[in-house]
Amino acid sequence: MTRIVELISTHCDRVAPDATLRAVASLMMTLKISSVIVVDQGAAVGIITEHDLLRATRRHHSPERPARSVMSSPVHSVPEDMEFHRAYREAANLGIRHIVVAGASGEPLGVVSESDFRKFLGPDFYLHLNCADTLMERRFPRLPASTRLDEALIAMEAVHGSCVVVVDSRRAIGIVTERDIVRLFLDGDDNPTLDTIMTRPAVSIGEDCPLSDAARLMAGQGIRHLTVVNPAGDLVGLLTEHTLMHPLKVSLLDEVLGDRQLAEERQRLAASVFDNAHEGIMITDPEGMIVEVNASFTELTGYTREEALGKTADLLKSGHHDASYYDEMWRQIRNDGYWRGEVWNRKKSGEIFVVLLTISSVRKRNGEISHFVAIFSDITLIKQHQQRLEHLAHYDALTQLPNRMLLGDRLQLAMSQTERSGKILAVCYLDLDNFKPINDQFGHAAGDYLLIEVSQRLKTCTRAGDTVSRLGGDEFVLLISNLSDLHECEQAIARVTSALGHPFHISSHSVSISASIGITLYPQDNSDPETLLRHADQAMYAAKQAGRNRHHLFDPEHDRRARARREELGRIRQALTNKEFRLYYQPKVDMRKGHVVGVEALIRWQHPERGLLLPDQFLPIVDGNELGIEIGNWVIGEALRQIEAWNATGLRQTISVNISGDHLQHKGFTRRLGDLLASHPGVSPGQIELEVLETAALEDIATIAALFAECRQLGVSFSLDDFGTGYSSLTYFRRLPAETLKIDQSFIRGMLDDPEDLAIVEGVIGLTQAFQRKVIAEGVETVEHGLVLLLLGCDMAQGFGIARPMPADQLPEWVRQFRPDELWGLATAFQWSRDDLPMLIAEVDHKRWIKALHAYLDDRSGQAPLPPLDNHSCRFGRWYYNHNGQRYAHLDSFRAVEATHDDLHETSSRMVSLHEAGKHAEVAAMKPELERLNEQLTACIQEIQAAALMEAQRP
Numbered sequence: 044m045t046r047i048v049e050l051i052s053t054h055c056d057r058v059a060p061d062a063t064l065r066a067v068a069s070l071m072m073t074l075k076i077s078s079v080i081v082v083d084q085g086a087a088v089g090i091i092t093e094h095d096l097l098r099a100t101r102r103h104h105s106p107e108r109p110a111r112s113v114m115s116s117p118v119h120s121v122p123e124d125m126e127f128h129r130a131y132r133e134a135a136n137l138g139i140r141h142i143v144v145a146g147a148s149g150e151p152l153g154v155v156s157e158s159d160f161r162k163f164l165g166p167d168f169y170l171h172l173n174c175a176d177t178l179m180e181r182r183f184p185r186l187p188a189s190t191r192l193d194e195a196l197i198a199m200e201a202v203h204g205s206c207v208v209v210v211d212s213r214r215a216i217g218i219v220t221e222r223d224i225v226r227l228f229l230d231g232d233d234n235p236t237l238d239t240i241m242t243r244p245a246v247s248i249g250e251d252c253p254l255s256d257a258a259r260l261m262a263g264q265g266i267r268h269l270t271v272v273n274p275a276g277d278l279v280g281l282l283t284e285h286t287l288m289h290p291l292k293v294s295l296l297d298e299v300l301g302d303r304q305l306a307e308e309r310q311r312l313a314a315s316v317f318d319n320a321h322e323g324i325m326i327t328d329p330e331g332m333i334v335e336v337n338a339s340f341t342e343l344t345g346y347t348r349e350e351a352l353g354k355t356a357d358l359l360k361s362g363h364h365d366a367s368y369y370d371e372m373w374r375q376i377r378n379d380g381y382w383r384g385e386v387w388n389r390k391k392s393g394e395i396f397v398v399l400l401t402i403s404s405v406r407k408r409n410g411e412i413s414h415f416v417a418i419f420s421d422i423t424l425i426k427q428h429q430q431r432l433e434h435l436a437h438y439d440a441l442t443q444l445p446n447r448m449l450l451g452d453r454l455q456l457a458m459s460q461t462e463r464s465g466k467i468l469a470v471c472y473l474d475l476d477n478f479k480p481i482n483d484q485f486g487h488a489a490g491d492y493l494l495i496e497v498s499q500r501l502k503t504c505t506r507a508g509d510t511v512s513r514l515g516g517d518e519f520v521l522l523i524s525n526l527s528d529l530h531e532c533e534q535a536i537a538r539v540t541s542a543l544g545h546p547f548h549i550s551s552h553s554v555s556i557s558a559s560i561g562i563t564l565y566p567q568d569n570s571d572p573e574t575l576l577r578h579a580d581q582a583m584y585a586a587k588q589a590g591r592n593r594h595h596l597f598d599p600e601h602d603r604r605a606r607a608r609r610e611e612l613g614r615i616r617q618a619l620t621n622k623e624f625r626l627y628y629q630p631k632v633d634m635r636k637g638h639v640v641g642v643e644a645l646i647r648w649q650h651p652e653r654g655l656l657l658p659d660q661f662l663p664i665v666d667g668n669e670l671g672i673e674i675g676n677w678v679i680g681e682a683l684r685q686i687e688a689w690n691a692t693g694l695r696q697t698i699s700v701n702i703s704g705d706h707l708q709h710k711g712f713t714r715r716l717g718d719l720l721a722s723h724p725g726v727s728p729g730q731i732e733l734e735v736l737e738t739a740a741l742e743d744i745a746t747i748a749a750l751f752a753e754c755r756q757l758g759v760s761f762s763l764d765d766f767g768t769g770y771s772s773l774t775y776f777r778r779l780p781a782e783t784l785k786i787d788q789s790f791i792r793g794m795l796d797d798p799e800d801l802a803i804v805e806g807v808i809g810l811t812q813a814f815q816r817k818v819i820a821e822g823v824e825t826v827e828h829g830l831v832l833l834l835l836g837c838d839m840a841q842g843f844g845i846a847r848p849m850p851a852d853q854l855p856e857w858v859r860q861f862r863p864d865e866l867w868g869l870a871t872a873f874q875w876s877r878d879d880l881p882m883l884i885a886e887v888d889h890k891r892w893i894k895a896l897h898a899y900l901d902d903r904s905g906q907a908p909l910p911p912l913d914n915h916s917c918r919f920g921r922w923y924y925n926h927n928g929q930r931y932a933h934l935d936s937f938r939a940v941e942a943t944h945d946d947l948h949e950t951s952s953r954m955v956s957l958h959e960a961g962k963h964a965e966v967a968a969m970k971p972e973l974e975r976l977n978e979q980l981t982a983c984i985q986e987i988q989a990a991a992l993m994e995a996q997r998p
Contacts, residue, residue, distance in 0.1 A: 045126070045127050045163075046123065046124050046125065046126065046127065047121055047123065047124075047125045047126070047127045047130040047142065047144055047155060048123035048124070048144050048152060049127070050127055050155045050159045050160065050163050051144060051152065051153040051154070051155055051159065056070050056074060056076065056079055056080075057079070057080045057081070057082040057151070058070065058079055058080075058081055058082070058091075058110055059081070059082065059083065059110070060081055060083050060088060060089070060109060060110055060111040060114075061109050061110070061111070062081075062109065062110045063106060063107050063108065063109065063110070064091075064096065064099060064104065064105075064106050064107070064108050064109075064110060064112075064113065064228070065106035065107060065229065066110075067079050067091050067096070067110055068096060068106070068225050068226075068228050068229040069229060071093065071096075071222075071225050072225060072226060072229060076154075077092060077093050077141070077156055077158070077221075077222070078090055078091065078092045078093070078141045078154050078156065079091050079110075080118070080143060080151050080154065081110050081111065081114045081116075082151060085150055086149065086150070086151075087118045087120060087143055087145070087151040088111075088114075088116060088117075088118065089110070089111065089114030089115060089116035089117075089118055090114060090115050090116075090118050090141060090143060090154070091110055091113060091114045091115070092115070092140070092141055093205075093221035093222060093224070093225055094205070094221055095113050095114065095115060096113070096221075096224060096225050096228050097196060097199065097200075097221050097224045097225075098113065098200070099113050099228065100192075100196060100224050100227065100228045101193070101196040101197070101200060106228065106229070106231065118143050119134070119137060119139055119142070119143065120142075120143040120144065120145040120151065121133065121134075121142055121143070121144060121145070122144075122145060122147075123144050123145065123146055123147070123152055127155075127160075127163070130142055130155070131160060131288075135288075136315055136319070138319075140156065140157050140285065141154050141155075141156050142154065142155045142156075157284050157285055157287075157288050158267065158284060160288060161258065161261070161262070161284055161287060161288070162262065165258075166255045166256070166258040166259040166262065167255065168255075168258070169253070169254040169255040169257075169258050169287070170253075170255045172253075172254045172255070173253075173254065174250065174251045174252060174253055174254065175248055175249070175250055175251070175252045175253075175254060175257055175269075175271050175280070175282050176250040176251070176271065176279075176280065177254075178254060178282060178286045178287065178289060179250075179271045179279075179280030179281060179282045179286065180280060180281045180282070180283065180286055181279070181280050181281075181383070181399070182202055182399055182420060182422065183202060183204050183206070183207075183208065183281045184198035184199055184201075184202060184204055184206075184207045184208065184425070185207070185208045185209075185210045185215075185278060186198060186207055186208075186209060186210065186237060186432065187209070187210060187211070187237075187432065187436055188209050188211065188216065188217070188236065188237050188238035188241070189236055189237075189238065189435075189436065190209075190236065190237050190432060191234050191235070191236055191237075192227065192232070192234050192235055192236075192237070192240070193234050194428070194432070195207045195219060195237060196224070197428065198425065198428055201424045201425055201428070202425065203321070205220065205221050205267070205268070205283060205285065206218055206219060206220040206221065206268050206281070206283070207219045207237065208245060208270055208278060208281060209237045209238070209241045209243075209245070210278060213277040213278055214276060214277065214278065215244075215245040215247060215270040215272065215278040216241075216243060216244065216245065217237070217238070217241030217242055217243035217244065217245055218241060218242050218243075218245045218268055218270065219237055219240060219241050219242070220242070220267065220268060223240060223241075223242065227240060245270045246260070246264060246266060246268075246269055246270070247269065247270045247271070247272045248260065248269050248270075248271055248272075248282065249271070249272060249273075249274070250271055250272070250273055250279060250280070252271075254287070257269055257282055257287070258287060261284065261287075267283060267284040268281065268282070268283050268284070269281070269282045269283075270282075317337050318337060318338060320337060320339055320418075321339055321420065322339055322418050322419060322420045323336070323337065323339045323340035323342075323343040323344065323398075323418070323419045323420070323421075324336065324337040324339065324340060324416065324417070324418050325340055325351070325356065325416075325417040325419075326414050326415070326416050326417075327355075327356065327414065327415045327417070328413075328414060328415075329411075329412045329413070329414070329415070331355045331356060331415070332353060332354070332355060333351050333352055333353065333354050333355065333356065334352065334414070335348075335352070336348050336351050336352070343390075343396075343398075343419070343420075343421050344359060344388070344390050344391060345390045345391030345392050346358065346391050350391075356417070359388040359389060360388070360389065361387045361388050361389040361395050362389075363387035363395070364386070364387065372384070372402070376402055376404060376415075380403065380404050381401065381402060381403040381404065382400075382401070382402045383399075383400070383401045383402075384399075384400060385397055385398070385399055385400070385422070385426075386398055386400045386419075396421055396423045397421070397422050397423045397426045398419040398420060398421055398422065399419060399420050399422045400417060400418070400419040401417070401418045401419070402415055402416070402417045403415070403416050403418075436448060437449035439512075439513040439515075441491055441494060441495065441513075442494060442495055442498035442513050443498075444498050444502075444511055444512055444513040444519075445510060445511075445512040445513075446512065446513065446514070447512070447514050447515075449512070450510065450512040450514070450520055450522075451572055451573075453510045453512070453522060454470070454510075454522060454572045454575065454576070455572055457510070457522050457524045458565055458572065460524060460525075461524060461525075461565055461566065462566065464525060466524070466525045466526055466527060467526040467527070467528070467529075467531075467532065467564050467565070467566075467567070468522065468523070468524045468526070468564070468565040468566075469521075469522070469523040469524075469526055469532045469535065469536075469562055469563075469564055469565075470520070470521075470522060470562070470563050470564075470565065470575045470576065470578075470579045471520065471521040471522075471523065471536065471539075471560050471561070471562050471579060471594075472518070472519075472520055472560065472561040472562075472576065472579035472580045472582065472583040473501075473518070473519040473520070473521060473539070473558050473559070473560045473583070474517060474518050474519075474558065474559050474560075474583055474587070475497065475517035475543075475556050475557075475558055476556060476557045476558060476559055476587075476591040476592055477556060477557075477591075478490070478493070478516075478517040478556065481493060481549075481554055481556070485549055485550050485552065485554075486550075489549045489550050492549055493547055493549055493554070493556075494513070494517065496547055497519070497543065497547075497556075498511065498513060498519070500542040500543060501519060501521065501539065501542070501543075503542065504538040504539055504541075504542040505521060505523065505535070505538075505539075506523075508524060508525065509521065509522055509523050509524060510522040520576065520579070521539065523535045526564075529564070529596075532562065532564065536560060536562065536594050539558070539560070540557070540558065540560070540592075540594070543556060543557065543558050544557065557591060557592035558592070559583055559586040559587045559591050559592065559593065559594070559595075560583060560586060560593075560594035560595070561578075561579045561580060561581065561582030561583030561584070561585065561586055561594070561595055561597065562579060562582055562594055562595070562596050562597065563575055563578040563579045563582060563596070563597035563599075564596070564597075567599065568597060568599045569599075570599075578597045578599075578602060579597060581597060581602070582594075582595045582596060582597040583595070608664060611661075611664045612664060612665065612668060612670055615661055615664060615665060615670060615674075616670055616673075618648060618650070619670070619673060619674060619677060623648060623649050623650065623651070624646055624647070624648055624649070624674070624677065625646070625647045625648075625649050625655075625850070626644045626645070626646060626647070626678065626681050626682065626685065626851065627644075627645045627646075627647050627848035627849060627850060628642040628643065628644060628645070628685075628698070628848060628849060628850075628851060628854050629642060629643045629645060629841055629846060629847070629848040629849075630642050630841065630845060630846045630854070630857065630858070630861070631643060631699070631819060631839060631840070631841040632839065632840060632841070632845055632861065632863070633838050633839050634829050634832070634833055634838055634839070634840055634863055634864075634867050635833060635838040635867070636838070637861075637862065637863035638861075639696070639858050639861060640697070640839055641696055641697035641698065641699060641732070642696055642697075642698055642699070642854065643698070643699045643701075643734070643841060643848075644678060644681075644682045644685075644698050644699065644700050644701075645658065645701075645848045646658055646662070646674070646678055647848075648660070648661055662674075666703070666705075667705060671703060671705065671706065672705065672706050672709050675702060675703060675706040676706075676715060676719075678700055678701075679700055679716065679719055679731070680719050680722075682698045682700050682731065683719055683720070683722075683723040683726050683731065684723065685698065685851050686698055686723070686725075686726045686730050686731070687723050687725040687726050688851075689851075689854075689855070690725055690726065690730075691725070692855065694854075694855050694858065695730070696730070696854075696858075697729070697730050697731070697732055698730065698731060698732070699731075699732040699733070699734050699762060700731065700732070700733055700734065701734045701736075701764065702733045702734065702735050703736070704735065704736065704747075707733075707735060707747065707750055708746060708747070708750065712750065713750065713753040713754055713757070716754060716757060716759065717757055720757060720758075720759075727758070728757050728758025728759050729758055729759075729760065731759055731760075732759070732760045732761065732762055732783070733754065733759060733760070733761050733762075734761075734762050734763075734764040734785065735747070735761060735762075735763060735764060735781070736763075736764050744778060744779070747779065748778050748779055748780065751779060751780045751781065752780060755780060760782045760783070761779075761780070761781040761782060761783075762781055762782065762783035762784065762785055762817075762819070763779065763781045763783070763784050763785065764785050766784045766785055766786055766787060766807060777814065781816070782816060782817055783816065783817040783818065783819060784807065784810075784811050784816055784817070784818050784819070785818075785819050785820070785821055786804055786807050786808075786818065786819070786820045786821065786837070787821070787822075788820075788821045788822020788842070789822070790803050790804050790807075791804065791820050791821065791822040791823060791824075791828060791832075791842070792822045792824060792828075794828070794831065795827060795828065795831065795884065795887065795888070796918075801831075804820070804832075804835060804837075805835050808835050808836050808837050809836075812836065817839065818837050818839070819837070819839040819840060819841065820832050820837050820839070820840045820841075820842075821840070821841050821842060822842050823840040823841065823842030823843075823844045823845055824842055824843050824844045825844045826844060826864045826866050826867070827866070827884075827887040827890070827891065828840075828842070828844060829844065829845070829864065829866075829867055830866050830867055830883070830887060831880070831883070831884060831887070833867055834880050834883060835880070846861075878930065879988075879991055881922055881927035881928075882922070882927070882928070882931070882984075882987065882988065882991070883988075884922075885918065885919050885922035885923070885927075885928070885984075886919075886981075886984050886988075888917075888918035888919050888922070889917075889918075889919040889980070889981075889984070891918075892910050892911075892917050892918065892919065893977055895907075895908065895910040896910050896951055896973075899955070899958070900954060900955070900958050900966055900970075903963075909955065912948060912951060912952045912955060913948070914944055914945055914947075914948040917948075919944070920944065920948075923940065923941070923944065931987050931990075931991065934986075934987055934990050934991075936983050936986035936987045936990060937983075937987050939983050940980065940983045940984070940987070943976060943979045943980045943983060944980055946976055947973070947976040947977065947980055950969065950972055950973055950976060951973065953969070954966050954969050954970075954973065957969070
């Protein structure tokens, strides 16, 4: 048989009685041992274990105290040749976990701990045993991470535990053991919270984990505690090194004793357990009559053995539980053979206490129940401690109002009740106005008193079913439920503001405060609890910004739009980072001279899913945002890079870039522009032109003019874009040093049809000539638009009628192939007067009318519009018969026009009738006649034009 001395794995170190506790703790941590022998003159006079240092920590003993003040004495020691199973049984009966082994002369040889027994037996010793749930402890401290060390030590001592499991709800997140306490005692930490000292994560096993696997896991990781979890991951038990030793009391004997000896040993062991157990034990017969109790029963309940025998367990009933509770208890005992739970009992003295009770049925061999065994332990202190911790976890320490954690539960419950009732829940976020000055003036104690008084007033002006919570500082949240409409909510808020409006008396002073309140209503704001609080907080800040001492109602639709805009801005920023933007270039040409004078850079977004997006699909989103300025800087840089690339190929072009007013006025714009120009030395500053909207320029004329001047010093030119859309004051125009005006495309597109648009275009052109500025027209959709512009004196233009915006690599070829339209030569070859302009436009209108007629006659779908068939209603007819045409009435060619024009309209009307009748072949047969009449009318118009020119040249 193995001797106890053979189990000594580490010879325990020794210290003198006068050694300090600091020295003892240091030895334990250095040698990784759990006990130290106190030796005086060669004899063991005491022993200090980790649990002794835990008590010293709990009592805040100084590390400089001598070892003799906390050591356990006298020391229980066993001779070195004692059989190890006997040594263990003897120590277990005495409740000792560290066995001092003495030599022949009585000198201490070392200590055998439970770890040594476990290592000696090995994991295979547990193969014949059951799973973890048969040995695991169910009564052990489990505390939240915010718990202070002092509270944890109280809990450990209350249950004689060797560790505290740190939990988050029902999940184990860490563990604090006696060894951790020794380290903290040595470090001198001042009552830290468990989350700062715990070992994480806690090593866990399942309920069904074999004990042999658990022992192997402990040995492999060098640990003494395993948390036990159920399939859902919830903490249900604790398996320690100490509980693993319990089978040794019987199982080891099975190996060394015979059946008779084993039976006797088991009887003695059972009797010892019954007599020495710290738990109260009560045995009843099948009818519930008490037949035996142990000493702990008397200690816990106050009833002696004689008083209890022959009575039923009803003598302990407290009245806390109803009959259904006990019915369910006995139903489970009948079905499962046992019941485990908490019961509120009454002592003989009348004191109520809480026990953790296990009732098990004992059956005879024939299956009949012979006895019931009830084992219970007093957990009143743990319950009180738990209640205190729960209160600290859910209530504000200063005001005793629900804190954020409890508010979350209350809010979830109130939302559920609102859904069932169909009423309205108001979530109100309240912040005190000017609380800080009061706190600074009168001190923090006065500030705390004020917060307590505010909380009391808030509770008095709300209903019993409502919730008042303090989040911290001077911020409170009110949950006002069961409201019928917004008016009722307004009344409740009025009561709150009125209650807070009365003066508070603090430190013999009278002070007044107000509150800013943000409100969101559920289910109108159909969000989750956290989002509801955030929305109410946002509304509170809106109330602050509006002047304080008021409330503001959250607008869910406005928030939805704001969130959507934030998401859009985020996607656009991502596009800028991912280089998804492109610059397209639209040529600007001199129609009179027939060459390209520059290009305008127009941004496009090459979206991965939506394809190529135009500016109006994304630029309005960044308007007024810093991202718009970043994009503007990118456009300038990309334009400069493209100019440099074109210059290298011999294509020198000026690029105009659109700049918003915000970008132009952004701090450091001129410096940034100068840096960009400097980074492209191959670009002449005159090759970049900045286009600024007229409306933006007029917002702050002085600032914009100064910025224009600064940029012009760099060599950069400016043009005013969309001119005519703003308040085009001559004074403002004179003060703005812009070289070019760009006529807004809305006027250009409409000038052939709208005399007012034509007059605006003519006026702007005259304005530029008077101030000696350049002018360019955008939105030139047709050749006819260009012709009229030339006649009005505007030579430069851009638009779809000239070229659509194109990628940079397509522009060089387009420039090489560009030729001005022949019709523009009509305006440049002769000196037409202003009075002849309506005649030239009438010719253009007639050509457009002929094109529209052909389109209608060729269309079989019925979608093409029908041009006017009345000879007085077409635009040419309106010119011919009004005063603009009658100025040519003296010309023979003018008089000849009328008959041809009438014949043309008569033929057109017949062709339209045939087309509508479906006689398309007859329509086709009449087309030559239509073309002859059109050519004849065109010849007449040209004769009128020639005659008009000849008259203009006569002296």
